[in-house]
Amino acid sequence: MPKKLDWKNLRLCLDNYEARGLYIRDCGGVNPDGSFRAYGKAKASLDLGGRKLDFRKSKKGLYILVNDKEVFHFSLEDVDKGFSLAYERIKKLSDGSERKIILRTGMDPYDPALPEPHSSVLRTVLDDHLMEISFEGRIDLKFHSWWQKPYLKYRTVVKPRKNKRTTS
Secondary structure, three states: OHHHHHHHHHHHHHHOOOOOEEEEEOOOOOOOOEEOOOOOOOEEEEEOOOOOOEEEEEEEEEEEOOOOOOEEEEEEOOOOHHHHEEEEEEEEOOOOEEEEOOOOOOOOOOOOOOOOOEEEEEEEEEEEEEEEEEEOOOOEEEEEEEOOOOOOOEEEEEEOOOOOOOOO
């Protein structure tokens, strides 16, 4: 998704889709003994369970709020990457088991041969912290512009539609 539309896309998601969870972790760092750890340390891991996820952005940074209470603050001093969105799809196999489907680059997320997403995950890295917000079902997207023609497209978030299989 285009970085310049990050806050608009985040607002559209939070206002129009049901947020299920929030996960924030650092992107690795130095342990107290001076050794380096490549894995991140969780800073927030919340099952929202009907609580309202929101944000407030000011000159002092980005405040992540749950039921109007601050749960995390990003200073926004290091914002190199924009938001991305991933659909989590599960395919039921003939033997009754299930398999997670990962799409290859350039595939149409609205391909009718694919099962409907059971959830969507909005991700970004801010101030060397990964933030993931999971949502129930599919977050609808529309074409915005080409990133690398003919395979990679920028898409933006739109309000939910009645017909979830419309191509964009």
